[in-house]
Amino acid sequence: METPGGGSRCLITILGPTASGKTALAARLAARLDAEIISADSRQVYRGMTIGTGKDLDDYVVDGKKIPYHLIDICEPGTKYNLFEYQRDFLNVYEDIQRRGVQAILCGGTGLYIEAVLKGYRLSPVPPNPSLRAELEGKSLEELTAMLKDLKAKTGTKMHNTTDVDSCQRAVRAIEIETYNLHTPTEERFCPPVKSLIIGVDIDREARRAKISHRLRERLEQGMAEEIRGLLDRGIPAEDLVYYGLEYKYVTEYVVGKTSREEMYRGLEIAIHQFAKRQMTWFRGMERRGLHIHWIDAALPMEKKVETIIKLYRNG
Missing domain, CATH: 1.10.720 (Transcription Termination Factor Rho, Rna-binding Domain; Chain A, Domain 1)
Incomplete structure (x- = not known):
């Protein structure tokens, strides 16, 4: 096993907008370090929502080696997983990985989830009103x-x-x-900030737009509409799928006949482009709020990106 530093194992965080290649990078880095990946994606927690959330589980196999991952497929579609639950689940998984002496890599595009665990937000469960x-x-x-x-x-x-x-x-x-x-005052509960080397995958705007459009066509061809029909057939209300936004909002409306395929595709493509832009806005906000992000060019060869991260880690 290759250890990137001589001391205790600091968390490595890899973040970036949709279609930036962050999951493939995290998996390749994990293969080098015998690490485990903790997902930071607000929708990949749901079982049966695979194509629409872009789980890309094949990315977690590197040269025939399966990379262990966590916080994917942990709850049922139709439920409302939230930030409080994510912070709790992250801490449980992270502490277990630490106890086993294994390197942990946090990877995802949900900036709020990442910031909450790195900065140690104090949160309470909020009951329905x-x-x-x-x-x-x-x-x-x-x-x-x-x-x-x-x-x-x-x-x-x-x-x-x-x-x-x-x-x-x-x-x-x-x-x-x-x-x-x-x-209601937030309950005082011990939730320490987590020290992390933070890597941002910086993808050129036009390259990002091209990849988003390509991935959308690919996912529709892979059966995204059929996946949603299957969830509806299981008795999950359409409004619960719409709640998850983006693919599940637009494709559900198409499947139930509210929009045409052309309207669905055009609206969804625009929405994903806007979503990626907002992700970058959030990440830049994280920097203003005190989290230092080392940005790496997405266009670099994979091995160059991995070596850059390991070098940053070794340099503290």
């Missing part, structure tokens, strides 16, 4: 977004930006959480 939900029912996404913006100004939170709040259901849940936090 039926009366508030009834009050918000029927409001447009624009109205809900305005309400959320006002609440965030009062709580001073950095959570719930437009990266993840792209449907009425998600906006209502965000308002529910911010309302709870406004009136």
Whole structure:
């Protein structure tokens, strides 16, 4: 086993926008270091949602070697996994990996999840608020977004930006959480920040757009619509799939007949491009909030990227 440093094993974090190649890079690095990968993706936690969330599980096999991964396929579709649960699950997995003396690599594109565990956000589980939900029912996404913006100004939170709040259901849940936090002091619980070398995969805007469009066509050909039909056939309500946003929002609306295939494709392609741009905005915000990210050009050869990360690690 190749150890990148002489002391205790500091976490390595690899982040980047969708289609930047971060998972393949994390897997190749893990193969070199006999490491395990912890996913930081808010939708890959759901079983049966594989094509639409881009799990790309083949990436976790490098030269015939299976790379252990965590926090993928851990809950049922239709449920509402949240940041509190992710932070709890991450800590459980990370502490176990540390106890076994294995290198851990955190990899994903959900900036809020990454920032929460690296900075040690103090969070509490937020129960449903039926009366508030009834009050918000029927409001447009624009109205809900305005309400959320006002609440965030009062709580001073950095959570719930437009990266993840792209449907009425998600906006209502965000308002529910911010309302709870406004009136309920967060429980003091020990949740230490995690020291990490943070690597950002920097992909050229035009290259990113080309890869996003290519991947979207590929996933539709692989059966993304059929995957969603299968979830609907299992009894998962369409509105619960729409809640997950992006592919599940647009393709579900197409499958149930609300939009044409052409409208679905055009709208989804634009939405994913916008999502990738917002991811980069979040990562730049992380830097302003004190997290140092070492950016690596996505166009570099894979081995060059791996060697660069190992060198950064060894240099502390």
